[in-house]
Amino acid sequence: MTKKKARPDASRCVACGVCKKECPRGAISIYKGCYAVVNLDLCVACGICAKACPADVIDIVAESEVN
Template identity: 70%
Template sequence: MRKAANDIDRCVACGVCALQCPREAIDIYKGCYAVVDVAKCVGCGICEKACPAGSIRVTDDGVGR
């Protein structure tokens, strides 16, 4: 099943992905980077398209880097 994953080295913690997620599956951890709750994520890709830093990717296994 496809899931979103975040590359925390590229993430700028802007929160755009969290705001765009229709399942509320993304939170910004301590103002540092986005964390995806894979239990809530349905792999729709909205967050990937919205991310200005290109740190969110939807992958087959939900694993970032």
């Protein structure tokens, strides 16, 4: 079974912080006020952040696809 993780698109992220606020695991932070970053050790790919993102820039992908 392939592990999955959240992957925000930093080039399109507006750093609004909604994903950070909604993440039940505290796996998301906003890097220097510019874009969302996911702590892969904490992310369980629940998809709550992706659903909450008003800019629709977060995908749930295979862990191997996350840079």
